[in-house]
Amino acid sequence: MTDPISSHVLSDGDTQVTVLSLGCAVQDWQVAGRRVVLGYDDPEAYRENPGSMGLVVGRVANRTAEGRFTLDGETWQLDLGNGPHHLHGGPMGLGKRNWKMEPEGPRAVRLSLHSPHLDQGYPGAVDFEVRLSLEGAALTWDMTAKPDRVTPVNLAQHLYFNLMGSGTVRDHALRLAASTYTPTGPDLIPTGEKPAVDGTRFDYRQSRRIDEADPDGEGYDLNFALDGTDGPAAELTSPDGMRLRLWTDQPGLQVYTCGFLKPHASPWPGVEHGNFAGICLEAQAFPNALNTPGFGSILVSPDKPYRQVTRIEIARG
Numbered sequence: 476m477t478d479p480i481s482s483h484v485l486s487d488g489d490t491q492v493t494v495l496s497l498g499c500a501v502q503d504w505q506v507a508g509r510r511v512v513l514g515y516d517d518p519e520a521y522r523e524n525p526g527s528m529g530l531v532v533g534r535v536a537n538r539t540a541e542g543r544f545t546l547d548g549e550t551w552q553l554d555l556g557n558g559p560h561h562l563h564g565g566p567m568g569l570g571k572r573n574w575k576m577e578p579e580g581p582r583a584v585r586l587s588l589h590s591p592h593l594d595q596g597y598p599g600a601v602d603f604e605v606r607l608s609l610e611g612a613a614l615t616w617d618m619t620a621k622p623d624r625v626t627p628v629n630l631a632q633h634l635y636f637n638l639m640g641s642g643t644v645r646d647h648a649l650r651l652a653a654s655t656y657t658p659t660g661p662d663l664i665p666t667g668e669k670p671a672v673d674g675t676r677f678d679y680r681q682s683r684r685i686d687e688a689d690p691d692g693e694g695y696d697l698n699f700a701l702d703g704t705d706g707p708a709a710e711l712t713s714p715d716g717m718r719l720r721l722w723t724d725q726p727g728l729q730v731y732t733c734g735f736l737k738p739h740a741s742p743w744p745g746v747e748h749g750n751f752a753g754i755c756l757e758a759q760a761f762p763n764a765l766n767t768p769g770f771g772s773i774l775v776s777p778d779k780p781y782r783q784v785t786r787i788e789i790a791r792g
Contacts, residue, residue, distance in 0.1 A: 480518045481576045483584045485609040490789070492607075492614055497521045498530035498570035499586045499605045501634055503743075504789065506612065510743055511717065511789050513635035513753045520740030522571070526733075526748075527633040530570035531605055531618065532563035534590065534597050535773065536631035537698070537729060537762035540664045544765035546598065546625065546774070553596035560664065563633070565595030569603060570633070583608040592623075599626035613788035620781035628781040629760040629773045635733065635753030638713035638789070641746045644732065644754045645692070650682040650710040651728065653699035657761060657770075667767050669700055682710065685732070685754075694732040694750065698762050701728055709756050718792035723758035723785040726771060731755040758785045 481496040493503040500521050504512040514529055515521065524530065542553035542561030556566035563570060574586040583606065590601045599622045606617040620628045637644055656677050657665040672678040676689050677697065689695070701708050701723070708728060711719040721728075731754065738748050746752070764770040775781040 477522075478573045480521070480573060482518060483576060483578045485584065485607065485614070486581050487609045487611055490609060490612050492609055494584050494607055495521060496574050496576040496586065498524070498572065499574055499607070500529040501632075502529060504614070504634075506717065506789050509717070510640045511636060511638050511719075513637060513746060513748060514743060515740045516743055517741060523739065524570070525739055526635075526736050527563055527570055528635055530633045531616070531630055532568060532570045532633050533603075533628065533630040534564045534569060534595065534601065534620075535561070535627050535629045535765070536563055536757065536759050537629070538562050538664055540763050540766050542596070544627070551596060551598060558662070560662065568595055569630075574605070582610065597626055599624040601626065601628065611788075612790035613786050615784065615786040618781075618783045620775060622775055622777060622780065625774055625776045627765055627773045628775045629764070630781070630783055631729070631757040631759040632785060633755055633757055635736070635755055636711060636719060637753045638711060638717040638719060639715070643751045645686040645689075645751050646684060646714050647754065648682045648684050648712045649679050649688075649754075651679040651699050651730070652702045652704050652706065652708050653728065654680065654702055655700040657698045657700060657727070659697065663696060665698065665761065665763050665767060665770070667769065669769075682712065692751075694734040695730045696732070696734055698727045698729050698759070700761070701726055708758070711754065711756070712792060716792045718790060720788045721756055721758065721785065723783070725758040725760060725783055725785065727759050727761045729755065729757035729759055729762070731757065758783070
C-alpha cells in the first residue's frame with residue numbers, strides 16, 4: 476500500500492502556499508489569487524515528477540560526475556539516473572520520498588525524513604528536517620541534516636517560477652548578484668573553471684530581460700557563483716510588476732529555464748509545461764563539488780551538521 480500524501484496550506488495576508496509531504500513539494504503558491512509557480516493539480520502526480528517540480532532535492536542536488544566520489548581513500552558509487560551521472564540525489568532521492576509532516580499552525584510546517592546508510596549509495600545514516608514558514612509574502616526553507624558519520628549533503632529547493640502564472644518567462648527581468656559562473660561541458664558537468672560574466676549572456680548583475688540577454692533562446696541550466704553581498708542574491712520581475720526576491724546562505728544558484736521540461740501530468744488550468752514555461756532559482760553548493768578542487772566542501776559530520784536557510788519573497792513591486 477502506498478503511503479497517502481499529506482498537505483498543509485500556509486497562509487498570511489494575500490499569500491497562500493500549499494505544501495505536500497511528498498518531497499516537501501510546494502504544489503501551489505498564490506499571491507492575491509495569482510499562481511506564481513508551476514505545479515500539478517493532483518498530488519499523486521508528484522510520485523513520478525521527472526522534472527523534480529516543486530521539490531526539495533538531495534542528498535546531493537545537481538550533478539555528480541559518473542555518480543562517483545572518494546572519501547577518506549574509499550570510492551563510493553551512487554545510483555545513476557541522469558545518463559552516466561548522478562542527479563538530485565538519485566532516482567529515489569529525497570524528493571521522491573513521503574516525509575513525515577507536522578503542521579505548526581497556519582504559517583509553518585515541519586517535515587522530517589530518516590535516510591539510512593547506503594541510501595542511493597551514500598555513506599551514513601542521515602536525519603533530515605525541512606521547516607517551511609511563511610511571514611507576510613516571504614517563504615523560508617530552514618533545512619538541516621544530521622549524519623552519523625562524515626558524508627556529503629547539498630540540498631536545494633526546485634520550484635519553477637512564472638510570475639505571470641502562465642506563458643513564457645522570457646519576458647521576465649532577472650538580476651543576479653553573481654560576477655562569475657561555473658561553465659559546463661555538453662553533459663552539463665562543470666569544467667572546474669569560474670570565469671567572469673562580463674560581456675556574456677550570463678551577465679545579470681544589472682536587471683535584464685531574459686529574451687534580451689539570450690536573444691537566440693539558448694536557455695540556461697547553469698550554476699552562478701554568488702558574490703555573497705548584502706541584499707537579495709536574485710530578483711525576478713514580471714512584465715506587470717510582480718517581483719520575486721531571494722536570499723540565501725548558499726554559495727551558488729542554479730538558473731534553469733526549463734529546457735528539459737515536458738508535459739507529465741495535468742498542470743493547473745490554462746498552463747502548459749514546456750521550454751521557458753518557468754524558471755528555477757536553486758540555491759545550492761556548487762555542482763560536482765565532490766570531484767572538483769576549488770568548489771568547496773559539501774562534507775558534513777555529526778560535529779558539523781548541515782544547515783541551509785533560503786528565503787523567497789513574492790509580491791507586487
